[in-house]
Structure formats: C-alpha cells, structure tokens
Amino acid sequence: MSAQTPGAGTAPAAPAAPAPVAVALDAPDLGTAVALAEAVGPHVSTLKVGLELYLREGAEAVRAVREAGGGREVFLDLKLHDIPNTVAGGARSVASLEPAYLTVHALGGTAMIRAAAEAAPRTKIVAVTVLTSMAEEDLQAIGLAGPSIDAVRRLAALSVAAGARAIVCSPREVAAVRAEVGAGIDLITPGVRPAGAALGDQTRVATPEQALADGADLLVVGRPITAAADPGRAAAEIAAALRR
Numbered sequence: 245m246s247a248q249t250p251g252a253g254t255a256p257a258a259p260a261a262p263a264p265v266a267v268a269l270d271a272p273d274l275g276t277a278v279a280l281a282e283a284v285g286p287h288v289s290t291l292k293v294g295l296e297l298y299l300r301e302g303a304e305a306v307r308a309v310r311e312a313g314g315g316r317e318v319f320l321d322l323k324l325h326d327i328p329n330t331v332a333g334g335a336r337s338v339a340s341l342e343p344a345y346l347t348v349h350a351l352g353g354t355a356m357i358r359a360a361a362e363a364a365p366r367t368k369i370v371a372v373t374v375l376t377s378m379a380e381e382d383l384q385a386i387g388l389a390g391p392s393i394d395a396v397r398r399l400a401a402l403s404v405a406a407g408a409r410a411i412v413c414s415p416r417e418v419a420a421v422r423a424e425v426g427a428g429i430d431l432i433t434p435g436v437r438p439a440g441a442a443l444g445d446q447t448r449v450a451t452p453e454q455a456l457a458d459g460a461d462l463l464v465v466g467r468p469i470t471a472a473a474d475p476g477r478a479a480a481e482i483a484a485a486l487r488r
C-alpha cells in the first residue's frame with residue numbers, strides 16, 4: 245500500500261513484510277529451484293529444501309536457494325527418522341549450513357528428538373507429527389492409535405518435551421496443538437490449499453487464511469505456487485490474502 249506524504253508527492257510503496265509462508269522448492273534440479281527462489285523470495289519469509297532437491301544437490305542447494313531468495317530463512321526438510329545416534333550425526337552434518345528449521349519424524353520418539361536438538365542447537369528442530377497426506381484409515385492401517393487429532397496432540401506434546409522447538413501438523417489440528425503446547429513453539433502447517441486448488445496427495449487440508457486464523461505460525465505451500473504458470477504471482481497472491 246502506498247503512503248502519501250504531504251508536500252512530497254507520492255512516497256514509494258513500502259515493501260510489504262514477507263508473508264509467513266515456506267515455499268516447498270520440490271524441484272528436479274538446482275536451476276529450477278533457484279529460479280523459483282528468485283521469483284517467490286520477495287513475497288515469503290522462508291524457502292524449504294526437501295528430499296528431492298537435497299538428495300540430488302546436497303549442501304549446495306541450501307546455499308544457492310538462500311542466495312537466490314535474497315537471504316530468506318531456509319527450512320531443511322529431511323524428515324530424519326533413525327536411531328538417536330544416527331539422527332544426531334545427521335543433524336550435526338547439516339548444522340553448519342545453519343538452516344532455521346530441520347525436520348525429524350516425531351514417531352522416532354523422545355530420545356531421537358532430543359539427540360537431534362542437542363546436535364544442532366542453533367537450528368529449530370521441527371517434529372513432524374502425522375503426515376498431512378494420511379487419512380484416518382491410513383492411521384488405522386499402520387496401527388497408530390487415533391483418531392488423527394489425538395495422535396497429533398500426543399506426538400506434539402512428546403516432541404516439545406524432548407526439545408523440539410517447532411511442530412508440523414495439518415491446519416485442521418493446529419488449534420488443538422496450540423492448546424496442547426502453548427505459546428513459544430512454532431506451529432507449521434503443510435496441507436495448505438487456496439480455495440479450488442488441486443489437493444494432489446494431501447488429505448487433511450485447509451485454506452491459507454483458515455490455517456493462519458487457527459494459529460499457524462508458518463504455512464508450507466508447494467505445488468499451488470511452484471506449479472503455477474507464474475510462481476511469483478501465485479506467492480504474491482497468497483501473501484496478499486494472508487494480509488487481509
């Protein structure tokens with residue numbers, strides 16, 4: 245929004261604060277990811293490097309995306325899930341890249357989450373509770389005591405007690421998780437879809453506006469932005485909708 249300064253003509257539009265959105269740069273190569281980071285960087289707070297990009301490009305992906313995005317925070321989404329000693333080693337291996345966030349699966353349990361937190365103290369360890377692609381019947385099939393809302397709350401509480409400083413849950417559970425863990429823990433919600441957007445493999449979803457209204461601190465959005473004809477514009481539109 246531009247401000248009018250008396251006697252000084254029209255002041256240049258103040259750059260809007262970047263929206264609390266992490267764009268999932270799930271791209272097949274570094275060139276594509278860098279182009280996406282350049283396009284969305286002005287509009288969003290965070291850039292997410294996940295398995296597709298990291299397994300192909302390694303640490304260079306983190307450095308290149310950070311630079312192309314204008315220094316935005318990097319969310320390294322490796323979803324570590326192994327014995328505590330192995331996860332600690334993995335977290336130590338990426339700690340020097342200084343990602344703002346690093347994901348582990350909450351299902352790895354207390355000792356594993358604690359090991360990750362101790363190995364990368366300058367990074368917020370994010371515990372992923374129940375994947376947003378999973379429906380109630382998927383939880384039953386793997387024998388996870390549900391319904392999903394109960395499993396998510398239980399895993400969130402366990403994770404925070406073990407040293408996680410952020411939680412991933414679906415936007416449908418974010419209000420319940422906030423009630424469970426209180427303030428001071430970042431609640432991160434993938435499974436975010438603007439009204440009418442294709443769900444793809446996501447099942448527990450909500451709109452960006454609803455996720456924010458329910459208390460999410462950071463919204464993860466991938467394909468609705470990265471598969472758009474103009475990703476920069478798609479990111480700007482979501483950012484504008486969140487500001488309203």
Ligand SMILES: O=C(O)c1cc(=O)[nH]c(=O)n1[C@@H]1O[C@H](COP(=O)(O)O)[C@@H](O)[C@H]1O
Pocket residue numbers: 268270294321347372374375376377412434435436444446464465466467468
């Ligand atoms: O940890 C995550 O970021 C994550 C957890 C989860 O439960 N669900 C989930 O979709 N994600 C990630 O969020 C992104 C969602 O992408 P889109 O479905 O394309 O918006 C992907 O990069 C997923 O890996």
